[in-house]
Amino acid sequence: MTRPPHGEFGLIAALAEQFGAPPVEVRLGIGDDCAALAWPDGHCLLWTMDTLVEEVHFTFAYLTPRQLGAKSLAVNLSDIAAMGGEPRYALLSLGWPKDRPLSEALEFGRGLAEAARHYGVKVIGGDTVASPPGVVITVTVLGKVPEGEMLRRAGARPHDLIFVTGPLGEAAAGLLILQRGLALEQEVAAPLIQAHVNPRPQLAAGRLLAGSRLATALIDLSDGVASDLWHICRASGVGADLEARRLPVPPGVAAVARQLHLAPLDLALKGGEDYQLLFTSPPDREASLYQAFSQAGLGAPVRLGEIVAGAEVRLISADGDKIISGTGYNHFA
Amino acid sequence: MTRPPHGEFGLIAALAEQFGAPPVEVRLGIGDDCAALAWPDGHCLLWTMDTLVEEVHFTFAYLTPRQLGAKSLAVNLSDIAAMGGEPRYALLSLGWPKDRPLSEALEFGRGLAEAARHYGVKVIGGDTVASPPGVVITVTVLGKVPEGEMLRRAGARPHDLIFVTGPLGEAAAGLLILQRGLALEQEVAAPLIQAHVNPRPQLAAGRLLAGSRLATALIDLSDGVASDLWHICRASGVGADLEARRLPVPPGVAAVARQLHLAPLDLALKGGEDYQLLFTSPPDREASLYQAFSQAGLGAPVRLGEIVAGAEVRLISADGDKIISGTGYNHFA
Numbered sequence: 001m002t003r004p005p006h007g008e009f010g011l012i013a014a015l016a017e018q019f020g021a022p023p024v025e026v027r028l029g030i031g032d033d034c035a036a037l038a039w040p041d042g043h044c045l046l047w048t049m050d051t052l053v054e055e056v057h058f059t060f061a062y063l064t065p066r067q068l069g070a071k072s073l074a075v076n077l078s079d080i081a082a083m084g085g086e087p088r089y090a091l092l093s094l095g096w097p098k099d100r101p102l103s104e105a106l107e108f109g110r111g112l113a114e115a116a117r118h119y120g121v122k123v124i125g126g127d128t129v130a131s132p133p134g135v136v137i138t139v140t141v142l143g144k145v146p147e148g149e150m151l152r153r154a155g156a157r158p159h160d161l162i163f164v165t166g167p168l169g170e171a172a173a174g175l176l177i178l179q180r181g182l183a184l185e186q187e188v189a190a191p192l193i194q195a196h197v198n199p200r201p202q203l204a205a206g207r208l209l210a211g212s213r214l215a216t217a218l219i220d221l222s223d224g225v226a227s228d229l230w231h232i233c234r235a236s237g238v239g240a241d242l243e244a245r246r247l248p249v250p251p252g253v254a255a256v257a258r259q260l261h262l263a264p265l266d267l268a269l270k271g272g273e274d275y276q277l278l279f280t281s282p283p284d285r286e287a288s289l290y291q292a293f294s295q296a297g298l299g300a301p302v303r304l305g306e307i308v309a310g311a312e313v314r315l316i317s318a319d320g321d322k323i324i325s326g327t328g329y330n331h332f333a
Numbered sequence: 334m335t336r337p338p339h340g341e342f343g344l345i346a347a348l349a350e351q352f353g354a355p356p357v358e359v360r361l362g363i364g365d366d367c368a369a370l371a372w373p374d375g376h377c378l379l380w381t382m383d384t385l386v387e388e389v390h391f392t393f394a395y396l397t398p399r400q401l402g403a404k405s406l407a408v409n410l411s412d413i414a415a416m417g418g419e420p421r422y423a424l425l426s427l428g429w430p431k432d433r434p435l436s437e438a439l440e441f442g443r444g445l446a447e448a449a450r451h452y453g454v455k456v457i458g459g460d461t462v463a464s465p466p467g468v469v470i471t472v473t474v475l476g477k478v479p480e481g482e483m484l485r486r487a488g489a490r491p492h493d494l495i496f497v498t499g500p501l502g503e504a505a506a507g508l509l510i511l512q513r514g515l516a517l518e519q520e521v522a523a524p525l526i527q528a529h530v531n532p533r534p535q536l537a538a539g540r541l542l543a544g545s546r547l548a549t550a551l552i553d554l555s556d557g558v559a560s561d562l563w564h565i566c567r568a569s570g571v572g573a574d575l576e577a578r579r580l581p582v583p584p585g586v587a588a589v590a591r592q593l594h595l596a597p598l599d600l601a602l603k604g605g606e607d608y609q610l611l612f613t614s615p616p617d618r619e620a621s622l623y624q625a626f627s628q629a630g631l632g633a634p635v636r637l638g639e640i641v642a643g644a645e646v647r648l649i650s651a652d653g654d655k656i657i658s659g660t661g662y663n664h665f666a
């Protein structure tokens with residue numbers, strides 16, 4: 001799998017080159033879910049930032065200001081979960097058009113404050129600016145992880161097993177229901193829409209994987225398994241075989257795909273915003289892994305395939321080998 | 334002086350209330366130039382974030398992408414200077430329209446990287462997103478300051494003297510030259526345009542004031558003396574008398590004001606983006622202050638007036654007392 005010649009990944013790589021190599025206390029620089037700095041007490045400080053742009057990442061047609069407030073924090077917390085860390089503090093930059101009521105900005109703040117309380121995060125600063133063409137939100141979060149426990153994209157080895165913490169494609173299916181106005185039974189549609197509107201960062205699973213040392217590499221699913229597994233493989237210098245039959249595609253996701261004449265696997269592999277954790281684990285730890293998740297009261301992780309030597313990410317289907325594209329949502333494509 | 338009933342300051346206060354009181358290790362939460370966190374080795378971690386929106390905070394008509402890159406870091410570093418701190422690390426979130434060449438994004442990165450090297454800052458992460466209506470940049474910076482040295486907006490006491498580290502109104506005059514196409518001699522126009530295009534965060538002065546304990550309160554001039562002095566007064570529970578004749582208004586600023594039939598004092602008091610430091614200092618330390626700046630090779634700070642009891646910020650003019658409005662550029666006004 002080659003790096004996309006254009007688009008976000010190429011731009012990030014070119015920018016990273018300009019910014020140069022970080023000093024030794026920077027444990028992780030550009031290219032993982034968070035930057036990580038050595039903290040004097042044996043922890044790493046985790047630092048992440050995400051921007052949501054109206055009509056690119058969200059629309060008020062499907063998301064209330066309050067839901068947007070919670071989601072703008074959640075997507076950052078997912079990056080902290082992807083390092084095995086604990087989120088602590090957040091800053092908010094809120095770009096707000098003059099013609100949108102300030103009462104909605106306060107509703108946004110309410111949703112963000114509720115999510116912050118739920119996840120034990122304190123919002124301690126930021127700024128507000130005018131943004132004539134639409135709402136633009138940037139949240140930056142600081143978290144902590146014991147330095148020896150920190151997980152990253154690099155670390156997967158051949159024969160490691162690949163797991164995901166939950167179902168795939170739900171958020172993408174939920175967004176399609178909203179965008180296309182699909183007619184589905186309420187109990188099918190509701191959890192899918194919930195997955196899009198109110199993503200749940202998998203902080204407990206991330207901490208469990210870091211503390212138990214049961215994972216070798218970890219990333220959160222923001223762009224889709226196809227793209228995010230490729231990130232693990234590229235960072236780890238390995239390839240991967242995914243078994244199509246193992247991908248956890250809920251019946252609701254399949255129903256949405258059927259209505260739109262899409263392949264359910266495409267939603268599962270390339271649908272963004274699942275915010276589940278994708279990780280690799282040594283083959284001899286599979287039983288311990290299920291046991292640890294069960295003891296922690298977490299749903300069992302689902303095994304998707306295996307890390308292999310090489311650099312290819314392959315989807316193994318019933319009708320033979322097939323190479324998946326490896327790129328999910330590309331912001332500039 | 335009362336708080337503006339509408340606009341940014343009201344929104345920030347309402348949001349701050351929703352986010353609640355920070356825990357004890359948060360030395361400064363919402364309402365100063367940076368948030369500050371206790372760091373285990375006796376330092377405070379300083380954390381700031383600023384967003385620049387195309388056609389609100391800048392336009393490519395007057396600023397090259399490379400200049401914008403440097404400026405987007407500089408405005409954050411000014412916030413670190415305003416606490417007496419040293420900047421260390423930055424994350425960049427770059428919102429870029431698809432129809433703007435990626436080569437300009439790389440020029441932006443070049444300018445940011447150059448400024449980062451100049452000020453000893455490492456850019457260690459961030460993200461890039463599509464932003465159809467225009468360029469939106471958020472930079473967040475972490476810095477450090479010895480905990481006992483940290484300066485803040487609160488701390489000014491009656492009889493303290495008020496100082497500024499450099500001339501006032503230059504950046505506002507420079508922007509007016511660009512916007513109105515004013516005809517001025519090159520040697521008059523160039524430094525004013527430079528002040529707008531390439532602001533210099535006063536990091537050395539900030540560190541000097543913090544290390545020498547010669548200041549009681551400190552803020553950077555992003556909105557203008559009228560507004561920023563009001564912030565010091567509100568945080569410190571005091572008032573202030575500014576002497577109009579003492580305001581350092583360079584001849585070029587006066588020339589721009591004359592051409593546009595504006596009062597030069599208005600540019601000096603309400604022109605934003607000076608990024609000089611405004612601070613207060615005990616009256617018996619004035620000589621030590623000039624000496625310390627001189628020994629450090631820094632230009633002498635300029636005395637503007639005096640902190641007084643009460644809550645009013647007054648401009649003392651030759652024709653009697655006059656109350657200035659106390660609000661500078663208000664993002665939502």
